[in-house]
Each structure stands twice: as structure tokens, then as C-alpha cells.
Amino acid sequence: MSIKRTDALRVAVLASGRGSNLQAVIDAIEAGTVQAKIVAVISNKKEAPALERARRHGLSGLFVDPKPYAGRPDSREAYDRELLTVLRQQDVELVLLAGYMKIVTGILVEAFVNRMMNIHPSLLPSFPGLDVQKKAIEWGCKVAGCTVHFVTEGVDEGPIILQAAVPVLDDDTPDTLAARILEQEHKIYPRAVQLFAEGRLRVEGRRVFIEAGKPERESTRSPS
Ligand code: GAR
Numbered sequence: 001m002s003i004k005r006t007d008a009l010r011v012a013v014l015a016s017g018r019g020s021n022l023q024a025v026i027d028a029i030e031a032g033t034v035q036a037k038i039v040a041v042i043s044n045k046k047e048a049p050a051l052e053r054a055r056r057h058g059l060s061g062l063f064v065d066p067k068p069y070a071g072r073p074d075s076r077e078a079y080d081r082e083l084l085t086v087l088r089q090q091d092v093e094l095v096l097l098a099g100y101m102k103i104v105t106g107i108l109v110e111a112f113v114n115r116m117m118n119i120h121p122s123l124l125p126s127f128p129g130l131d132v133q134k135k136a137i138e139w140g141c142k143v144a145g146c147t148v149h150f151v152t153e154g155v156d157e158g159p160i161i162l163q164a165a166v167p168v169l170d171d172d173t174p175d176t177l178a179a180r181i182l183e184q185e186h187k188i189y190p191r192a193v194q195l196f197a198e199g200r201l202r203v204e205g206r207r208v209f210i211e212a213g214k215p216e217r218e219s220t221r222s223p224s
Contacts, residue, residue, distance in 0.1 A: 008037040009197040012092040014083070014100040015043055019050025020182065021098035021119055021189050026057050028190035035197050039090040042083060044102050062086065066102070080107035087111070094196055097151060098189070109153050114203050116151040117196070119189050121181045123147060123163055128156035133181065134174040144168050144177060146185045148192040150203065159208045161201060162188040 013022050022041060028034040041054035046063045054061035064082055069075040084107055087095065097104070097118040108116065122132040124147040127139075136144040145165040152158035164184035168177060195201050200211045 008035055009193075010039045010091050010093045011036045011096060011193065012040040012042060012087055012090060012094075013038060013050075013054075013096045013098050014102075014104075015041065015048060015050035015098045016045050016101040017048055017050060017099045019048065019053045019099065021096075021185055022050050023053050024186035025096065025098070025190050025193060026053070026059070028194070030057075034190050034194045036094070036193055039092060040086060042086065044079075044100075050099070076103065077105045077107050080105045084108060084111055094193065095151075096189070096193065103155060104151060106153055109151060112151070114150050114159075114201075117148055117161065117189075117192060118151050118156070118158070119185050120147050120149070120156050121178060121185065123165060124149060124156055124160060131174070133177040137168060137172055137174060137177060141168050144181060146181050146188065148188050150208070159203055159206050161192045161195070161208045164188050 013025065015022050025034065026038065029036055029038065038059050041050060041059055041061045043051050043061070043063055044066050046065070051061035051063060064079070064086070066075070066079050069078040072078055093115060095108070095112050095116040097116065120128070122128070122136060123143070123145040127135050133144065143165050145163055147163045148161045149156070150158040150161065164187065166180045166184060195210060198213055200213055202209045202211055
């Protein structure tokens with residue numbers, strides 16, 4: 001049973017780099033196809049283009065420096081505690097990892113069970129981790145793609161929400177394949193956010209079921 005809301009879903013995005021997935025979500029919100037409000041964009045990299053993109057759209061772009069915690073045995077947890085403080089201050093309901101190249105700890109995972117998503121450029125469970133487009137080509141895959149999943153403590157392991165597939169062409173390089181996959185990322189990430197906003201994602205163990213939605217004209221959610 002989905003709960004009808006009249007206020008916009010409060011979303012935070014964690015990003016370390018380019019921020020094209022962040023941009024896709026911003027664009028979908030601005031176009032009215034995703035009914036959510038980005039209340040914080042946070043990066044562990046001061047110069048992340050993602051922060052600049054956020055600011056260009058009038059969103060709060062916050063650099064949280066990992067350095068003060070470096071060297072401590074609990075450096076990752078301590079960093080995540082600081083992030084959690086910010087996320088709670090902003091009443092964040094959904095966290096999106098969008099090219100966030102830092103492993104999140106139990107501190108964040110437990111605070112956002114089934115409320116934190118990640119996008120990954122492979123058809124999980126194949127090729128978790130890094131350089132995955134290169135690995136897909138080298139393995140001889142004929143199909144590659146991307147996955148949006150809920151975040152658990154295991155890296156790239158959580159319940160799968162949406163996937164999209166693309167062909168691997170004979171003359172693909174990691175870059176050409178990555179570009180083809182990225183186009184799909186920009187479609188499925190906003191879609192996953194909207195499904196969440198509509199309360200249509202039901203998680204049972206490892207499986208995520210997408211419940212039927214109301215016909216568009218009956219939807220009463222107001223855009224942000
Ligand atoms: C995207 O391809 C995303 O899937 C990947 O990093 C890129 C970030 O691009 N994420 C991972 O590999 C996470 N395991 P973006 O900064 O332009 O969104």
C-alpha cells in the first residue's frame with residue numbers, strides 16, 4: 001500500500017566527481033518527472049564538479065573534508081557520523097550515491113536501510129568494484145549495463161531496484177562502452193527515485209518489487 005504524500009521527498013546526493021547522474025536527477029526534478037527536492041549535495045572532494053553543478057542550480061553543495069579523520073582507526077565511521085549529522089539536520093529521507101567513491105559504513109547504512117541507493121555501471125552481481133566496463137569487455141561479455149540498488153554494507157551488493165542493458169560492440173573501448181552505459185544510468189536513476197517517491201518499492205529479502213502506480217491523472221503529488 002503506498003502512502004500518498006503532498007510534500008516533496010527530501011533527497012541528498014553524495015558524489016565525488018563529475019556528477020552527471022546528479023545532473024540527470026536535477027534535470028528530472030526540474031522537468032517535473034521526479035517529485036523530489038534535493039536538500040543537500042555532499043562531496044568528499046573539494047573540487048568535485050558535482051558541487052559546482054549543484055550550486056549552479058541553487059542547491060546546497062557541501063564539501064565534507066575526510067582529512068581531519070585520517071589516521072584514526074575509526075576514520076571511515078567518524079566521517080560517516082559527520083555526514084549523518086548533516087543528513088539529519090536536513091531531514092533527508094532518501095540518500096543517493098552518485099559516483100561516490102568512498103565506501104559507506106554501517107553508520108550510514110543502518111540509518112538509511114532501504115533509503116539509500118547507489119548506481120553502478122555493470123549488471124550486478126557481475127563486476128562489482130572499479131574499472132567494470134574494461135572488465136566486461138575483457139571477459140567477452142556481449143551485454144553490459146547498469147544497476148540501481150539499495151545500499152547495504154557489502155560493496156555493490158544490495159537489493160536490485162532497476163537495471164538496463166546495452167550491447168557490447170566488437171570495437172568498444174572502455175570509454176565507448178562507459179558512454180553507452182551512462183546514457184542508461186541517466187534514465188534509470190531518476191526513474192528509481194520517482195518510484196521511491198511514489199512509495200512503490202517493496203523490499204522482500206534480496207528482491208525489490210515495483211508496485212502498480214496510479215494512473216497519472218489521479219496522482220496528487222505536487223512537484224517541489
Ligand atoms: C557512473 O558511471 C557511476 O555508475 C559510477 O561512477 C560514475 C559516476 O559518474 N559509479 C560507480 O562505479 C560506483 N561503484 P557521474 O559522477 O558522472 O555520475
